[in-house]
Amino acid sequence: MQSTMTDMETSAAKPLTQILEQIAEHKGCGTSSEGGKASCGSSDGPADMAPEVWEKVKNHPCYSEEAHHHYARMHVAVAPACNIQCNYCNRKYDCANESRPGVVSEKLTPEQASKKVLAVASAIPQMTVLGIAGPGDPLANPAKTFKTFELIAKTAPDIKLCLSTNGLALPDHVDTIKAFNVDHVTITINMVDPEIGQHIYPWIYYKNKRYTGIEAARILTERQMLGLEMLTAAGVLAKINSVMIPGINDKHLVEVNKAVKSRGAFLHNIMPLISAPEHGTVFGLNGQRGPSAQELKALQDACEGDMNMMRHCRQCRADAVGLLGEDRSAEFTTEKIDEMSEVVYDAESRRNYQALVEAERMEKVAAKEAAMANLDTTDIKLMIAVATKGQGRVNEHFGHATEFQIYEVGSAGSKFVGHRRVDLYCQGGFGEEETLPSVVRAINDCHAVFVAKIGGCPRDELKAAGIDPVDRFAHEFIEESAITYFREYCAKVSTGEIEHQARGDADIRQGAYIAAA
Ligand code: CLF
Ligand code: SF4
Secondary structure, three states: OOOOHHHHHHHOOOOHHHHHHHHHHHOOOOEOOOOOOEOOOOOOOHHHOOHHHHHHHOOOOOOOOOHHHOOEEEEOOOEOOOOEEOOOOOOOOOOOOOOOOOOOOOOOOHHHHHHHHHHHHHHOOOEEEEEEOOEOOHHHOHHHHHHHHHHHHHHOOOOEEEEEEOOOOHHHOHHHHHHOOOOEEEEEOOOOOHHHHOOOOOEEEEOOEEEEHHHHHHHHHHHHHHHHHHHHHHOOEEEEEEEEOOOOOOOOHHHHHHHHHHOOOOEEEEEEOOOOHHHOOHHHHHOOOOOOHHHHHHHHHHHOOOOOEEOOOOOOOOOOEEOOOOOOHHHHOHHHHHHOOOOOOOHHHHHHHHHHHHHHHHHHHHHHHHHHOOOOOOOOOEEEEEOOOOOOEOOOEHHHOOEEEEEEEEOOEEEEEEEEEOOOOEEOOEEOOOOHHHHHHHOOOOOEEEOOEOOHHHHHHHHHOOOEEEOOOOOOEHHHHHHHHHHHHHHHHHOOOOOOOOOOOHHHOOOOOOOOO
8 A cells, every 4th residue: 555644744733753652651541550461442541641631632532432421422413424435335325434234314404414414412411422423424525514513613512523534535524623623533444455345335425536356455554544644643533434245344454443543543333234125235145244343342352452442332323312332312303302492502511411420430440440449360350241231231121122242351340341232131021032043043152141120030041041031230330340259259259169161162152160169
C-alpha cells in the first residue's frame, strides 16, 4: 500500500509523528493495571488516561465498556445514500457497518432528527451520545449529516456527537468534523490489501466514477488510511470497526489491527459477519458463514496487545435508541414525535440524573476493588454468563434475558469478553421448552450463569450441562460478585473439594463444579 504520510504531514497543523507519540504515551483510553496491557476501555478510570481523553470517553457507551452499562446512545437515520457496495449489505436494510440487518429504518430530515433527539434526551437522561450511522454512509450525505449536528449542537450542547463511515469520503470532511466538535468517528476497515478487498467490495463510486475490483479496493484502503491519519492529527478519537469474514479476511485482520494502531486508532472493534440468505446480501446468498463466538474471541485476543479492543458492540440499527443491547426505538417513532407539540430540553434534570449514575458507578468500582483485595495468584480462569438489564448489576431473570454478558475471571480480576444473544425462554409466564437447549448451548463454554431469578426446569438443564446456575447475587454488582464467586471456587479447588476444568470445549465440562460441590 502507498503511504499517505506525506500528504498528511503537509496538511496537518501538527506533525503526525508528534501526535502518534502522544497517543502512544497515553495508549488511548485503555492502559489497564494488568502489566500495561490494554483492554477494551473497560473499567479504566481517569488515572489510566490523559484528562482530555477521559472527558471524551467517560460516558460514551461504545468507547468505554464500563460506560456502556450506564449510558445510552441514539442513532438518527438521516443518511440514506451510500458511495460503495459491501458484499454483506443489502440496501433494503440498515447499514451493516453499524447495524444489524433488519427492517428498513424510518428516514428522517435533520429537523425531524433534531426534535427526536430532544424528545429522547428528555425521556432517557442517561442518553449521552448522538450517532449518525446510516442507513447509508453519513459522509455520502454530508449536507444532511452536518445540518443535523448543527441543530443538535445548538439545542443540546451536552450531547456528544459521533459518526460512522466507510471512510471513502472521510479525508474531504475531517475539517468539518473538527469544526462541529465531533469527537468520535468510526471507520469500517475490513482490509488493507486490495487483493482481499476485491472479495468484499464489488464497487465504489469515487469522484463521479465507478470503480470495480482491485482498483476499487485500492482507492478505498488509501482513502481510509489517509482519513484515519487526518483524524489522529486533528485530535478526533477514531474507532475502527472490522467485519470478520471467515476464509476472506479473518487472518488478515491481525494486519489491519497493526495498520490502524500505527496510525493512531483509539479502539478496534472486530464484529462477526451477519449473513443470512433472507437478508439478500451477496454473502448471505452465497452461503458465506459468520464466525463462531469462540473464533471471534480468539481473533480479538490475538489483536489485544497494546490496542484497546471493543468487545461489547451490539451491531446496532441505524435508528437504535437506548442502552447498547436494548432497543427503545419503537417508543420514539416519527408519528409519536410529530404528535408532541413542543419538547422542552431540561439540561439541569439531565445533569442531576447523570450525577446519580456517576455516584453508583463509583460505588461499583470501589466494590470491585475491595473484592480484588488479597486475591491469590492462580492460573484458573472462569467464564461466567450474566443476565443483566444494565447498571452493572445481576438484575435480570434467566427467562427474560435476550442476551447474556460474558465475563472472564482470573486472579488479575474480571473482564467483559462478549455477549451472547439468545431467544426469550419465558413466554407469557411459561418456559418455552424448545428454546431452552439453544439458550444453554449459547453459554456452553461458561462455568456459571448469574441470574436474578431462575425456575426449576432451566436450573436442572443448566446443571445437567455442567453450568452452575447462581441466583444468590441477585441485584448485586456483576464484577464484585464474579470475583467473590471466583475466590470461593479457587478455595474449593485448593482444598480438593472440587476439581477445576477449563471450559473451552463444551464436551469436557460435564458436572465439573456442580457434581462435586
Ligand atoms: Fe453509534 Fe457507532 Fe457512535 Fe456508538 S454505535 S455511531 S460509535 S454511538 Fe457502538 Fe452500536 Fe457497535 Fe456502533 S455498539 S454498532 S460501535
Ligand atoms: Fe451498506 Fe454501509 Fe457498506 Fe454502504 S458502507 S454498502 S450502507 S454496509
